[in-house]
Each structure stands twice: as structure tokens, then as C-alpha cells.
Amino acid sequence: MLYPVVALLALLVAVPVIHVVVASLYRRNLFQVRPPRWVGLENYYYLVTSAKFEVAILRSMSFTVTALAVELALGIALAVWVHRMRRLPGMGLLRTVLAMPILVAPVVAAVMWRFMFQPDFGILNHFITGLGLPPVGWLSSPSIALLAIVLIDVWQWTPLVFLTVLAGLHAIPPQYFEAAELDAAGPWKQTLHVALPQVRRVIVIVALLRLIDLLRAFEIIVATTQGGPGDASYTFPVMIWETAFVAFEIGDAAAASVVLLVLVSVIVTLLVRAIARQGVVGRGQG
């Protein structure tokens, strides 16, 4: 009974991966009528020695680390705050409102933000110039563009961290907080010594999910800056997209995809191992 399912899953996962690996070994340009030419590992060599490879790695890293840090910090803080205020009326509504950005399609979110980022009539600059400050080139300034994209991702995905952690907090039996109350622990100590340790696993899981997603993040960048200005937001997935659909170099794009797949797998595997060693995932704990 299990084998057909396993076979189907293997097929669904393996076929595209094999296809990409095979494609990465050929030189193939969609603009040229020539048939694909076997080049072996040449595409990989070309990729890792190119200047854009280094840029893409750097941009992906700074984008991922910044967005992950902000989303975790903000999501956890919001969850702790909403959990502490859970008895107040209107908290259910607040939770729903805070969760809404997840429901927006990433491209739609990006387009929406692009309007808000618009230098001349965008709402953000309206407020900034209203304060007497010079207008900000949100997506046109090389030093700000990547941060502006981080802001979009934070807006869209902090709610995931928030909701997950909040669910974890709600699952803590109230006696723990009551015991801490009797132990004269104030709100800060209750958060630090009761709430957070008990949602440690949840935080780790949601951080992993966000990490994987951020390493692959692509829609919002393509829908806003397409990697620019210059190479300011030229992340790894953007590089793949550009190689495949702007330059139409399918072989190079496939090689980059394989490299990204391997990188993500290695990072995630190492993290999961490191975390499992600390007993956060895997082995149960009373």
C-alpha cells in the first residue's frame, strides 16, 4: 500500500531534479536554433569563477540573515505581547489582522509595496517629505533597495512567525505562568524563563522554514527591482532567473539551480543536525 505513494513522490521529486542536473551539463541557449551541446562541468566552472556568482552569494546572505533576524525578533515579540494581552477584548481581531499579509500573493504584495515605495507620489515618501526630510529612493538607491525588499518580506512573513509562536505560547499550560507568578517573576522574567524556553522548538522550526524560504526568495525581488539597482539586490535566485529568462542560457541557469539546491540542502542539514544534538527536534522531552 505504501509503495505506490513512495514511487509517486520519488517520481515527482526525482524527475525534475534529474532533468535539471542533466540540463546543467549541456550548453543550450533558447535564442539559438543549435541543438544542446554537451559541455560536462563547464557550466559549473563558468558559474563559480564568474563575478556575479560571488555577488549573488553575498546578496542572498545579507538578504536572508537580515530578513530572518527581523522576522524572528518581530514575530516573537508580537506573539509574546499578544499572548500576554490575551484576556483583553479585541485580541482575536488583532490576531486576524496581523495574520493577513500571509494571504496576499507575493507578487501582489511586491506590486503594492512598489506603489508605496514610489519616490514621487508613494505614500512612504509622502510622510517622509511631510516631516521635512528629503525623499528616499526606496528601490532606486543601491544602499536602500535590498533593505526595502527585506521590509516587504518582513511585512509578508513576520505573521507566520507570529502565528506559529503564538500557537506555541497558547499551548503552554497556564500553571507554568501561575507558578512563576507565585515565584514573583515579573512579565519579563515570565517571558524569559517560562514562555520562551517552552516554545524553543516552535521557534527553531519556524526559523528553519523561513530560512529555506528566504534562500529561495524570488518573486518580490523580480517584481520590484529585478536585482538592481546595479547589483544591489542581485540574489542567487534572481541570478538564476536572469540567466534563464533574460539571457536564455538554460545550461548555466540549470547549473546555478543545482548549486543552490546543494547549498540549501547542506545548510539545512547542518542546522537540523546541530539542533537535534541539543534535543530541540527529534528526541522528546517531558
Added chain:
Amino acid sequence: MAEAAPVVLEGVGKTYQGADRPSLAGVSLAIAPGAFFSILGPSGCGKTTLLRIIAGFEMPTEGRVLIDGRDVTGLPPRARDIAMVFQDYALYPHMTAADNITFGLRNRRVPRREIAVRLEATAATLGITHLLGKRPDRLSGGERQRVALGRAIVRRPRVFLLDEPLSNLDLKLRETMRIELGRLHRELGVTMVFVTHDQAEAMTLSTTLAVLDGGRLQQAGPPDTVYARPANRFVARFIGSPSMNLLAMVAGPDGLAAAGAPAAAVLAAPAGLVPGPVEVGIRPHHLRPAGPGTRGLAVRVELVEHLGRSNFLVCTPVDAPGLLAAGRALVAEVAADVAPEPGSALVLDAAPRDMALFDPASGQAIAAVGAAGEGA
């Protein structure tokens, strides 16, 4: 060790928002300093709510709570000088036993040297010195229980609240911890308020027992008084296992006759009983087989349950259809060598001094008889 403090509840009531019935109504209690006070009742009777009101986790919607003569009704739990042991212990999972025990002291900025001294003394009292470095997930149920007790003891509270602390332990361990709790109470001399649904715990440990049902206090008093002189029908049925037999009878000039059967009197009546209908409560072990031909309750034995030390005889009355409530059987506890065949006839007798008498209409004890009735 801190002085034990009395706890007084004055007309405490609690109605949750949106509930059509109060969870607690008009509970007034005086818990003497140093008492081991058990609150006993079936699930949903309000006993845990009552404990949480004493602790300050719930606010009563009416009435007052006084600890050591001070009105603490509006005070938060931490300001009440109480400690509580929770049903599932609620130990902080990421802290060692030692850190669990001293967390409250550290938060209260007790000097570090004193914390060390108190921790050592507490651990020694509970015999957990060797466990102090372990985290809760490395401890057995009984060990966790001791750490949870330690966390409460180390604070030297004046009132100690325990919410069914033994209910998560297996039977053997439960007996050990029961003895342990009794010893702790004697050694610490603090006021302990103990919530349980286990009669054996309540009976053996308490100096005072309060029985709660439907959010109302049914009776409070020393365990033997509650057992021997239940204040009403509920307490009579609830305390004791198997529970007290309640017989609908009519008091006449020559004794008690079964209600609805205008036959001759079958049991001797307690002195001073007013003639008329009365509900007679008799504990199973107070029912004795009478010799043939003598006066008594004629019954047919339906079932004999052997318990080793004694036998339970489950019987139905003969020719007295109104004697028992529908669906009830008469249970007698007799010596192990008394084992009549199922189906055989038997006559049971009971002494008037072993009878608890209730008003059939109100279900309340008739206080005129014998011992001093402990009013609810």
C-alpha cells in the same frame, strides 16, 4: 520556619462570566493555623476554584478572603505569602531541580548565601539532595513531586496550597507520598489546604475536612465527625466506600418500619426520635446479620464480594419496595467467614447509635439525635 497563618473565607462566591449558575456560592470557612485542611468533592464541585481563589488566581465575585486576619481579596498571588503545589507540578523544564526550587527566592532577591542554606535544608527534608542537578525530564514522577514540594517549602510560606498533588502518581507512590505529606505537615507546622477527590487521602491526612458539592459547602469538620455524622444526604453518600445505605423508614412507637410497607417495626429507633417519616443512614459495616427469627431487615443476598479481610453482601430488601431508592441495593460489610449463598434469605440488624438520621424532605441531618451535629 514562619508561623502558620489562619485562612478565613467569608461568603465566597464565584460566577463565571456568561455562566447561568455560580461555580461557588456562599462558602464560609475558617481554616485554623497549622491545620491540614482538605477540600473534598466530586469533579466540578468547585474545589479547585476555591483553592485558586485562596491563591489569588481567581477573583471571587462575592465575599472576602482573609489570610492571617488581613483581607487579601484584591491582592495578587505573589503578595499573599502562600505557596502552591500544582496538580502536574509545573516545574520549569529547562531549569535544574535546584534552579526550580530557588527561582522564587532569586526573584525575591534573597541573599545568595541564604538561598544556598535554604536549598540545602529543603533538599535534605525531602531527600532530594542527589537530584538537585537534574532537569525535570530526568526525574521520575515521585521525584518531580518532591521537587515541586521543595519549590513550595523553600519559600517558607505561611499557607501551603496543594491542588490534587498526588493524583498523577501511581498507587504505590501515592501511599508513600501521602505519608510524606503528613510528615511534612507535622515538621513544618504550616497551614495546608489540600484539594482532592480521593477520600482516603482526605480522611487520613486532614485535621479538618470540607465537603463541597455544586459549589456549596456541604459540611466541614474533623474527618471522623464528617464520617460518622454526615450533615446531609450528599455527604452521607459521598463519604465512605461502599457508601452509606440510606433507608426510607417511618418512626413509630415501637421502632422503625420500612416506608410504604405498613408492617411491624423492624429496627430499634434512636431515643428521642419524633414519630413520622425519616431517612435512616447506616454504614455497611454497621449492618450485622441477626439470628433467625429475630427482628430486623429481611433481605435476599444477591451477590457476595470477597475482599479477603471482609465480605460485601449486596442485598435487596424483601417485601419492602419503598425502602431503597430505585436502582440501589443494600450493602452490608460482614466478616470474611460470613458468606451466605446468593439467593438466600438473611436478616440484618443495626444498633440505633450507628444510625445517621435525615429529614426525607430536605435531606438534612436531624440533629436532635446523639452526637453534636456539625452544621454546614
